[in-house]
Structure formats: C-alpha cells, structure tokens
Amino acid sequence: MIAEIGHFALILALAVAAFQTVVPLIGAERGNRQMIAAAVPATLIQLVLVYVAFAALTHAYLISDFSVRNVFENSHSAKPLLYKISGVWGNHEGSMLLWVFILASFGGAVAVFGDNLPPTLKARVLAVQGSIGFAFLLFIVVASNPFARLNPVPIEGNGLNPVLQDPALAFHPPFLYAGYVGLSVAFSFAIAALIDGKVDAAWARWVRPWTLAAWMFLTIGISMGSWWAYYELGWGGWWFWDPVENASFMPWLVATALLHSAIVVEKRNALKVWTVLLSILAFSLSLLGTFLVRSGVLTSVHAFAVDPARGIFILGILCFFIGGALTLFAWRAPALKAGGFFSPISREGGLVLNNLFLCAACASVLIGTLYPLALETVTGEKISVGPPYFNLTFGPIMLPLLLLVPIGALLSWKRADLFAVLQRLWIAAALAIGLGVLLLVATQRGPWLAPFGMALGAWLIFGSLADLANRIALFRAPIGTSWSRLVGLPRSSLGMTAAHAGLGLMIIGIIAITLWKVEHIVAMKPGERADVGVYAVQFVAETPLTGENYTGRAGQFRIFRGESEIATVVSEKREFKPMGTPTTEVGLHQTLAGDVYVVMGDKTADGARVVRLYFNPLVSLIWLGALIMFFGGALSLTDRRYRVGAPKRKLTPAGVPAE
Amino acid sequence: MTRKQKRLSVIVGGLAILGLAAGLVLYALRDSIVFFYTPSEISEKNVQPGTRLRLGGLVEKGSISKAGGTTVTFVVTDMIKTLNVSYTGQLPDLFREEQGVVAEGVLDASGAFIADTVLAKHDENYMPKDVADKLKEKGVWQESKP
Numbered sequence: 001m002i003a004e005i006g007h008f009a010l011i012l013a014l015a016v017a018a019f020q021t022v023v024p025l026i027g028a029e030r031g032n033r034q035m036i037a038a039a040v041p042a043t044l045i046q047l048v049l050v051y052v053a054f055a056a057l058t059h060a061y062l063i064s065d066f067s068v069r070n071v072f073e074n075s076h077s078a079k080p081l082l083y084k085i086s087g088v089w090g091n092h093e094g095s096m097l098l099w100v101f102i103l104a105s106f107g108g109a110v111a112v113f114g115d116n117l118p119p120t121l122k123a124r125v126l127a128v129q130g131s132i133g134f135a136f137l138l139f140i141v142v143a144s145n146p147f148a149r150l151n152p153v154p155i156e157g158n159g160l161n162p163v164l165q166d167p168a169l170a171f172h173p174p175f176l177y178a179g180y181v182g183l184s185v186a187f188s189f190a191i192a193a194l195i196d197g198k199v200d201a202a203w204a205r206w207v208r209p210w211t212l213a214a215w216m217f218l219t220i221g222i223s224m225g226s227w228w229a230y231y232e233l234g235w236g237g238w239w240f241w242d243p244v245e246n247a248s249f250m251p252w253l254v255a256t257a258l259l260h261s262a263i264v265v266e267k268r269n270a271l272k273v274w275t276v277l278l279s280i281l282a283f284s285l286s287l288l289g290t291f292l293v294r295s296g297v298l299t300s301v302h303a304f305a306v307d308p309a310r311g312i313f314i315l316g317i318l319c320f321f322i323g324g325a326l327t328l329f330a331w332r333a334p335a336l337k338a339g340g341f342f343s344p345i346s347r348e349g350g351l352v353l354n355n356l357f358l359c360a361a362c363a364s365v366l367i368g369t370l371y372p373l374a375l376e377t378v379t380g381e382k383i384s385v386g387p388p389y390f391n392l393t394f395g396p397i398m399l400p401l402l403l404l405v406p407i408g409a410l411l412s413w414k415r416a417d418l419f420a421v422l423q424r425l426w427i428a429a430a431l432a433i434g435l436g437v438l439l440l441v442a443t444q445r446g447p448w449l450a451p452f453g454m455a456l457g458a459w460l461i462f463g464s465l466a467d468l469a470n471r472i473a474l475f476r477a478p479i480g481t482s483w484s485r486l487v488g489l490p491r492s493s494l495g496m497t498a499a500h501a502g503l504g505l506m507i508i509g510i511i512a513i514t515l516w517k518v519e520h521i522v523a524m525k526p527g528e529r530a531d532v533g534v535y536a537v538q539f540v541a542e543t544p545l546t547g548e549n550y551t552g553r554a555g556q557f558r559i560f561r562g563e564s565e566i567a568t569v570v571s572e573k574r575e576f577k578p579m580g581t582p583t584t585e586v587g588l589h590q591t592l593a594g595d596v597y598v599v600m601g602d603k604t605a606d607g608a609r610v611v612r613l614y615f616n617p618l619v620s621l622i623w624l625g626a627l628i629m630f631f632g633g634a635l636s637l638t639d640r641r642y643r644v645g646a647p648k649r650k651l652t653p654a655g656v657p658a659e
Numbered sequence: 660m661t662r663k664q665k666r667l668s669v670i671v672g673g674l675a676i677l678g679l680a681a682g683l684v685l686y687a688l689r690d691s692i693v694f695f696y697t698p699s700e701i702s703e704k705n706v707q708p709g710t711r712l713r714l715g716g717l718v719e720k721g722s723i724s725k726a727g728g729t730t731v732t733f734v735v736t737d738m739i740k741t742l743n744v745s746y747t748g749q750l751p752d753l754f755r756e757e758q759g760v761v762a763e764g765v766l767d768a769s770g771a772f773i774a775d776t777v778l779a780k781h782d783e784n785y786m787p788k789d790v791a792d793k794l795k796e797k798g799v800w801q802e803s804k805p
Contacts, residue, residue, distance in 0.1 A: 234749075344668045356673050360680035367684050372692075381694070384713055384763075388691035393683045397676075521748045523728045573752075582752040601749035604725050612749045 003068050006056025007147040010097075013049035013104075014137040016042055020130030024123035028195075036119050039126040040111045046133060047108040054088075054101045057146050061088050067153040070094060070146045076159035078549045078577060086170035087160045092294065092310075093146035095173060099290070100136050102174070102181040106210075107133065110185060117206060124192035125185075132184055135317045143313050162550070162576035162583045168228040176221030176248055180286040182214025183255060187283035190276045191325060194332040199272040204265035207279065209637055211262060215255045216633040222248050223626035234584045234599045236614040238513065238622060241390045246369040247289035250362050254282040257358040260351045268348055268413060273333050274355070280329060284322040285362075291318050292369070343415040350408030357401035364393040402456055402507065405500055406463020410470075424470055428462035446516065453511030460504030464497045495636030499629045506625030512594075512618035523608040529560075533615030535596050536560040540568075542600075542609070550574040555600040555609065559589050571600040571611075595619050693763065697737040701766070708766045714742065714774070715761045723756060735760060735772070746774040 020042035027035025057070070061084050066072040074091040075084060083090075089098040107129040114122050140146070163169075189207045193199045225248070230238040239245060258278040264271040295311030342348040368385045375381055406428065410421045422429075436455030443450065469475070471493070472485040518533040529538045540556040552574035559567045569587030576583065587598035594617035601610035695713040696704065706712065714735055722734035732745045744762055754760060754777065764774035 234752075343665060344672065349669070352669060353672070353676075356676045360676050364680055364684050367688075371688065383692045383694050385688075385692050389687045392687035392691055393680070396683055397680050521729050584752055599749060602725070604728060608728075610729050610749050 002056050002059050003065065003147045003149065006053040006060075007145065009049045009052040009056070010137060010141055010147075013046050013053065013100075014134065014141055016046040016049060017130045017134035017137055020046055021127050021134055024127040024130075028120040028123045028127070031120075033119075036123040039123040039130075043104075043107045043111040043126050043130065046130070047104040050101055050104040050133075050137075054097055057094060057097060058085065058088050060147075061085065064157065066155070066157050067149055067151075068146075069148045069150045072150055072154050072157045074160055075157040076549065076577070077156060079160060079165070080548055082167065082170055083160055083165045086164075086173075089173045090160050090164050093140070093144045095177075096136065096140050096144050096294070097146050098173065099177055099181060100133060100140065102177050103129070103133050103136065103184060106182055106185050110188075110210075114206075121192055121196060121203075124195055125188045128188035128191045129184065132188075132321065135320065139310075139313050139317065143310050159549070159577065159579065162574070162581050163232060165576075166228060166232055168224050169232070172221055172224040172228060174221075175217050175224060179214050179216075179218025179221050179255075180248075180251060180289060182210060182217055183251060183279075183283040183286050185210035185214070186258065186279040187325070190279035191328065193276060193336075194328050197332060197335045199265065199276060199336050201266045201269055204262045204275065207275075208259070208262045208266065211255060211258050211279075211282075212633050212637050215252070215259055216630050216637070218248065218252045218255060219626055219630050219633070222252060223623050227623055230619075231586050231588055232583075234586050234612075236517070236519065236597055236599075236612070236616065238619065241368070241385075241387050243369045244293055246365050247292045250365055250369075251282055251285040251289060253358050253362040253365070254278060254285055257355045257362075258282050260354050260358075264348050264351050268342065270342065270348060271352070272336050276333065276336070277329060278355070280322075280325045284318075284325070285366075287318045287321060291315060342413075345411065345418050346416045347408070347411045347413045349416075350404065350411050353404060354401060354408060357397060361394055361397045361401075364397060365390065368393065399456075402460060402503075405460055405503070406467065409464070409496065409500065410467055425463055425466055428459065428466040431462045432456070432459035450511055450515040453515070454508055457504045457506075457508035457511065460507065461501045464500040464504070468494075468497045491639035492636040495632040495634070495639070497632070498635060499632030502625040502628030502630075502632055504625070505621045505628060509618050509621030509623075509625060513616045513622070516617045518615040520613040522611055522613065523604050524611045525608045528608075530611070530613060532596065532613040533594070533617075534561060535615060537596065537598060537611075537613055539609065539611060545572055545574070547574065550576045553600075555587070555611075557587055557598045557611075559596050559598075567596075569596070569598055571598050573600060590620060592620055593617065695761075697740075698735055698742040699737055699740040701742060702740055706766060708768050708770075711763070711765055713761055713763045714744065714772055715759070716742075718754070718756050718758055718760050720756045735762065742770075742772050744772045744774050746777050748775075748777075750777055 020039065023035050023042070024039035026032070027038065057068075059065075060068045060071050061075055062081075064071065064075060064077045064084070066075075070091060070093050071087075074094070075087045079087065087094070089095045107126060110122070110125055110129065114125070117125070186207050189203065189210070193203055222245075225245070226238050229240065230236075258275065261271050261275045261278055265275045291311070291314045295314050368389050372383050372385055375383060406425060407418075407421055410424060411418075432455045435458045436451045439451035439454050440448065468486075471489060472482045474482050477485075520530060520532045522530045524530060524539040526539055526541050529536050531537075536559070538558040538560065540558055542553055542555050545552040545554040552572055554570050554572045557569050557571065558565050559569060567589040569589050570585075571587035572585035574583050574585060575581065584599060584601075587600075589596040589598075594615055597614035597616055599612040601612060603609060693711055693713050695715060696706070697716050698714070701712075701714070716735040716737045719734040719736045719741060722732075724732045729749075730745060730747045731750060732743060734741050735744050736742075744764075746762065746764075761778040762772065762774035763776040763778070764772055767773050
C-alpha cells in the first residue's frame with residue numbers, strides 16, 4: 001500500500017511540476033501577479049510530493065518489502081541498517097529518485113530563501129527548476145518506476161553489491177548529486193536572466209551562494225568517491241581517470257570557473273555573457289555526467305541497469321536542456337549589455353586567465369572521455385584513453401594556472417601593479433623554491449618532478465598565507481591589531497585563502513603518492529617479514545572471519561619501523577551472502593606522513609599468500625586538502641554579504657571598489 | 660594601451676591557451692592511447708612486440724598457474740585463438756576461470772603477453788563490455804542472466 005502511495009505521489013508531483021513550469025512563465029511574461037505568485041506554492045507542493053515518494057521507497061527498504069522489485073533486486077534482510085538505507089540510492093531507479101529529491105530540495109530552498117528576489121525573476125527561476133523536475137519525473141514514471149511490484153513475493157532479496165557496502169560510499173551519491181543538481185540553480189538563474197534580458201551585480205550575488213554550495217558538495221562527493229576507491233578497491237590508487245570519475249570532475253572544473261567569474265560580474269559588472277554561458281555549461285556537464293553514468297554507455301560500478309531505452313530517454317532530456325539553453329543563449333545573449341573593460345594585468349584579467357585554463361582543462365578531460373565512445377561509434381575500433389593521456393594534457397594545462405593562483409589573488413581590480421604584487425610574495429616564493437631545492441638535493445636519484453611539485457604546492461600554501469599576513473599586517477602591527485584585523489576580514493576572503501591553501505596541500509599529496517609511492521609484491525608465509533619504504537611488515541597469522549552478512553579469512557600483519565612495532569593491521573578476504581561475492585579489505589595504517597597499505601591476496605601453490613604492500617607518502621593530504629577547500633567554501637558562504645537573499649537589487653551600486 | 664589593444668591582448672591570450680590545449684590533446688591522442696584487441700586480432704594485425712595494448716577475452720579453463728611465487732600465468736582465449744599471459748602481482752577478487760578479463764601490457768619477443776595490469780571489476784556477473792562486444796562479433800558469446 002505504501003509503495004502505491006509513493007508511486008501516486010510521483011505522478012502527482014509530475015503534474016505539479018508541469019503547472020510549476022508553465023503558469024509562472026506565462027505570469028512573468030504578462031505581468032500577472034497571481035500567476036507569478038503560484039510559483040512558490042507549486043514548488044513546495046512538488047517538494048512535499050517527492051519527499052513522500054522518497055520516504056515510501058525508504059520505508060520499503062527498511063522493512064525489506066521484497067514485493068517491491070527494486071527492494072528485492074538490491075536489498076537483503078541480513079544487511080546492516082545503514083546499507084538498507086543507502087540501498088535506496090544504490091540502484092538505477094532509486095538513484096534517479098534521489099536526483100529528483102535533491103532537485104526538489106534546491107527548488108524549495110530557492111522558494112523559501114529567495115524572498116528578496118524580484119518576483120518575476122524568482123517565478124522564472126522556479127519555472128525552469130520545475131521544467132527540469134518535470135523531465136526527470138517523467139523519466140521515472142515512464143521508464144524507471146522504483147515502485148514496481150513482484151508477484152509472487154520472493155522470500156529473500158538479492159543483496160547490494162558488496163563493494164558498495166561501505167560508509168564512505170553510502171554517502172558519496174547524496175553529496176555528489178547535491179553538487180550535480182545544485183548547479184541546476186545557477187542554470188535556472190541563467191535561463192531566467194536570458195529571458196529577463198538583465199544580468200547585473202545583484203544577479204551575480206544571488207547566483208554565487210548557490211554555485212558555492214553546489215561546488216562544496218561536489219568537492220566532498222568527489223573526494224569521498226576517491227577515498228573509497230583508495231581503500232576499498234585495494235589497488236593503492238586514488239584516482240583512475242575513469243570516465244565515470246571524469247563525469248563528476250568536469251562539472252567541478254566548470255563550477256570552479258563559474259565561482260570565479262561570478263565575482264567579476266558582481267564587483268565589476270563585466271564578463272556577464274561569459275558567466276551566463278558558464279552557468280549553462282556547468283549544469284550541462286552535470287546532465288552529461290548523469291547520462292554517461294546512468295545510461296549504460298560506460299560499464300562500471302555505477303551503470304546499474306543497461307537498458308537502451310532509458311539511455312535514449314536521458315539523452316533526450318540532455319539534448320533538450322543543453323540545446324534549448326544554448327539556443328536561448330545565442331538568441332538573447334547579445335541583448336545583455338557588455339560591462340566595463342579592464343587592463344589585462346588586473347584582478348579581472350587574472351580571473352579571466354583562471355577561467356580560460358579551467359575551461360581548457362575541462363575540454364581536454366571531455367575529449368579524453370568522449371573520444372573512445374565517438375571512435376567506437378564511427379569506426380568500431382576500440383581504444384582506451386588512460387592516465388598517460390590525462391597526464392600529458394590536464395597536467396600541463398593546470399600547471400600555469402597553479403603557478404598564477406597566488407599572484408592573481410593579490411592583483412587589484414581594474415589595473416594592477418604586477419611588480420608590487422611580486423614584492424609582497426617574495427618570501428613565499430623564496431620559501432617554496434628553498435623547499436624545492438632542499439628536496440632536490442635530498443632525493444637526488446628520485447624523479448626531478450617531485451621536488452618541483454612539492455615547491456608548487458608550497459607556493460600555493462605560502463602564497464595564500466602571505467596574502468593573509470599582509471592583509472592583517474602581521475609582524476608589522478602589534479599582535480592585537482593583527483588579530484582584530486583578522487576577525488574583521490570578510491569571511492569570503494578568508495574562505496578564498498583557505499581554499500587556495502587546501503588546493504596546495506592537495507597538490508603535495510597528489511605529487512607525493514604519484515612519484516614517491518613504494519610498492520612491493522611478495523609471497524609471505526605466517527611469520528615472514530618484508531620491507532616497504534622505511535617500514536617492515538610481518539605476516540602474523542590468518543584466522544577465519546564471520547560478519548553480519550559475510551564470512552572470510554582475516555590476515556594479521558604487524559608493522560615495524562626499525563625494530564619497534566608501531567601498529568597491527570588486518571587485511572580481509574570476504575565472501576558476501578547471498579552470492580558468495582568476494583571482496584578484499586585493505587589493512588591500512590594511516591599517519592600524516594604516509595600510509596602503510598597491506599592487501600592480502602590469493603594463496604600461491606606452496607601455501608603462502610601473495611601480499612601487496614604499499615607505502616603511500618603524504619597521501620592523506622589529498623583528502624585533508626579537499627576538506628579544507630570545503631571549509632573555505634563554507635566560510636565564504638557564511639559571509640554576511642552572500643547570505644542567500646541578502647542582496648537587494650536597488651541598493652547595489654554598479655561597481656564596488658576593490659577591497 | 661587603448662581599449663582595442665586591451666581587448667586584443669585578452670583575445671590573443673585566450674587563443675594561445677586554447678592552442679596550447681589543442682596541441683597537447685592532439686599529441687596525447689596520437690601517442691598515449693591504447694588499442695583493445697582479442698587474441699585473434701593480435702595475430703591478424705601482426706602486432707609488433709613492445710606495443711602497448713589491452714587484451715580482452717575469457718580466462719581459459721584450467722590454465723591458471725601460480726607456480727612462480729607472485730607471478731601468475733594464464734591463457735586468454737576468444738574461442739578462436741589463445742594467448743599466454745604472465746602477470747606479476749595480485750589478481751583482482753573476481754578473476755576466475757571462464758570469466759571475462761582485460762589485461763594491459765605488451766607482447767614480448769616470444770609472442771607471450773606480459774601484463775602489468777589486470778583489471779578489477781566490481782560485479783560477479785560482469786563481463787567487460789569490450790569483451791562481450793568482441794565475443795558477440797565472433798558469435799561465441801550469449802547473454803546470460805543471473
């Protein structure tokens with residue numbers, strides 16, 4: 001019964017979404033107040049209906065109602081509670097429902113917090129949100145019903161793919177979707193502005209917090225996925241340039257560009273057309289990501305069900321929104337008044353460079369991702385584009401951008417004095433170069449790229465801190481004055497410092513694991529020892545293992561540094577009920593300096609175990625850096641000036657002077 | 660600088676970056692892509708030793724040998740031709756006889772395949788799409804439902 005209520009709520013939500021799309025649009029066009037005012041209640045009703053549907057599916061999972069096909073195929077009564085819940089979105093139908101759930105949440109948030117938006121703009125934004133909701137609800141109702149029943153009712157379910165039964169992965173999809181779908185708000189604002197024919201500083205202030213929130217969710221979602229790949233897949237890698245990873249990375253790159261270009265619109269009223277285009281592109285890449293991952297074009301852990309009809313449906317949605325938006329852009333963008341111009345060496349110029357590099361990098365990832373698909377379609381030839389391609393393209397494109405980040409952040413608006421900026425950064429540069437040289441001497445036989453990468457990361461960190469120190473006059477003024485200046489700094493500027501420094505940490509982590517990783521594959525019998533980097537690992541013993549829904553073998557390993565034992569780790573081979581699917585659990589000893597990573601493999605002919613040992617130096621910095629970037633974004637979001645709905649259009653001066 | 664010159668400098672800068680990106684992409688696409696072949700295609704195309712490629716097919720029944728410590732040898736077949744593969748390291752959890760496999764590496768002078776990567780896949784019923792397509796082409800693969 002509850003499943004039917006959920007299904008019925010979805011159909012009602014579809015109808016409401018249609019109303020939400022059409023009525024406010026016509027109202028805004030004709031200036032009809034009642035029709036404009038219908039947007040908010042329609043959005044909220046759609047939200048409630050989608051929530052009801054989502055709750056109904058969650059309920060079916062919680063009580064293991066195997067009469068619902070979706071639950072039967074993806075759940076099992078012996079599964080831990082957390083994975084019963086995450087099972088809701090661990091499958092095709094449920095994940096699309098989650099997509100719509102988050103979309104409705106963002107629409108509702110705009111409806112509730114957007115009090116200060118001009119009514120017509122708000123009505124149009126909500127109408128565009130409604131149209132996206134309509135398309136995806138239609139897809140769910142027509143082609144991907146999560147509430148389909150089974151008759152006769154099975155006694156037990158098939159279970160969730162065991163590698164997906166993991167805490168980080170349980171929350172990876174909601175965060176990633178919150179990022180993907182959050183970009184729809186910027187998209188809706190862009191479409192509304194194109195219809196409106198007006199983009200100004202106030203518009204940019206409204207778009208920024210939503211983009212920032214989406215960007216934060218994407219950052220966390222992507223890092224969770226990579227963290228999961230690192231410790232669950234047992235290959236010691238953290239990023240594989242897999243098309244599915246790229247699908248989430250491309251919107252992140254463009255969202256990052258959008259965050260930066262929106263600043264120029266807000267402060268200087270320039271780059272307006274470009275920013276509108278970026279808003280469209282960011283969400284288009286989200287849609288493309290959804291299509292690539294959900295259509296079965298790519299085979300991976302994410303492609304749950306390969307049903308060509310569904311792929312074509314999503315492709316249709318993709319073409320409609322991207323094609324429609326770009327057509328509208330081509331038609332209406334010339335109507336947007338061009339903003340003020342600026343000298344190439346200025347904050348604006350720096351942000352333009354940032355945008356160019358980020359978009360070029362995104363394009364190289366896009367080509368690398370789609371080229372094999374295109375080639376196979378056209379010639380039938382199968383190729384794989386892997387890390388070598390991306391190292392050759394993405395790396396060199398990002399390098400100049402990373403070098404320029406600390407400089408760009410210090411340039412003043414309109415016209416800047418490059419020499420003065422470099423003077424303020426010389427200490428940071430000296431420290432970074434000093435570190436590089438030191439490492440070059442210390443690791444003479446190692447790859448020369450590593451000290452260079454470390455220096456680059458250090459340059460980002462020290463450069464950001466130098467900027468901060470300069471702003472609060474650290475060491476030049478009494479410490480009390482510096483402190484009160486620090487407290488008085490706009491949160492958005494602190495957020496920027498944190499995000500750039502976090503990026504620096506991440507670079508250091510990436511370079512360290514890529515170039516300094518130590519790998520050792522060895523056959524070990526209980527009692528034997530093997531070296532990995534400065535550590536030694538001893539295989540202690542192997543014991544049988546029983547978990548809530550699996551059985552297996554656990555191998556105990558002692559980790560030594562010199563002669564002193566510093567930790568014991570366990571690597572497991574599990575076989576999951578009901579299918580006996582094998583998985584491997586990594587034994588991981590983590591420190592900030594590096595991880596010892598132990599994977600117990602198969603038995604060899606003489607009864608030893610193949611053991612894969614890694615020492616991954618500084619690898620935690622990758623996720624620590626991502627976390628700091630996330631908090632930088634959060635800090636920025638709490639800035640009084642960007643509080644959602646805070647800015648009023650009539651109060652905003654045309655150009656705000658540089659801070 | 661005049662307004663026109665400023666605009667020009669931005670445009671030239673933008674084009675330079677795009678040019679750099681395009682150049683890199685073209686270069687990388689020529690040099691760092693890896694072709695995907697089945698054992699019979701490798702013999703048909705007369706692939707030179709040392710060329711990096713991906714090999715796809717099924718692991719032949721009874722061919723897995725773990726005699727040499729951490730080195731494993733097995734035979735990959737597409738039901739027409741076979742190829743001996745040797746791999747040092749840990750096999751993925753789902754590596755089994757008569758299951759699909761994708762290995763990346765090079766052919767050595769004797770015609771054996773030295774793999775440095777054997778792909779780990781996530782699903783027990785999983786047949787790499789590439790392999791399934793190739794095997795369907797050869798007419799030796801049928802869809803099976805779990």
